[in-house]
Amino acid sequence: MGVLALYLAITLVGCLVGSKLRNSEKNFSWTGKVQLVAIILLVFIMGSRIGADKSIVASLSSIGITALVITIFVLAGSVGAVFLARKLLGFNKEGMKTDD
């Protein structure tokens, strides 16, 4: 719980700093590179934990099938839920409002 609060607080601080910097003349294109490096390192470390666990390496194919099954159900559920929401709000197939 404490770590989650830390994550949310840091994101919020980033937002506030970002909105203060919005009108500054400086170029902040390097922030994208920092993000990319952070992501690459994070997923590398995550991968190393998976690779270091021999029982997980042995069951990678069943993990892939599990992920595939979840993905199929999740995609079907999401499309179905948005379909119902769209009908309830009175949008047509092309996303236009029809009842006014």
Next chain:
Amino acid sequence: MTKAIVISVACGMLAGYFILPGWFIDISGNLLVVGLCVLLFFVGLDIGMEGTVVEHFKKSGWRVLVFPFAIMIGTYAGSIAAGLILPSLGLRDALAVGSGFGWYSLAPVMLAEYSTSVSAVSFMHNVMRELFGILLIPIIAKKVGYIETISLPGAASMDVCLPVVEKATRGDVAVYSFISGVVLSAAVPITVGLIAGV
């Protein structure tokens, strides 16, 4: 981007299997927390500097918020159904995996300490969600409806999949896509964190 991430996960797995010493794996949990803090700060910075999120919301009205919440409900319904038919995966694990909403560089990292195997499932599921999303968007747009397309990639509907949605539908559906992606992305650290008890 997706390619770079999949490659570095694969390199990490090989390094973890063959080279890296046990102490590295032991401290890796702390490294992940530090890395996530750095990443989330810069994600926040981007949102703050962009500054257009609030204007987008104002322009589209409250209705636009219905769709990301519908996507969450649909995702959880699908996760529960999958959890029930997959004996190897508990209901909580299935919900933790679904909670990534397609954000494959964040959700599995957050789940790494909760359970390494759930983290592995989460990574694969979230990558698949984005890839299948890209492939299915044009088909769903034609056969089911325009707004339904934004549900496929989940969080990625605000960046990687935004041009795909726009091409398959219309400019104003892209606004829906963007806002839905923003709401789902904001939800990921909270939903994953709460379900995994981070």
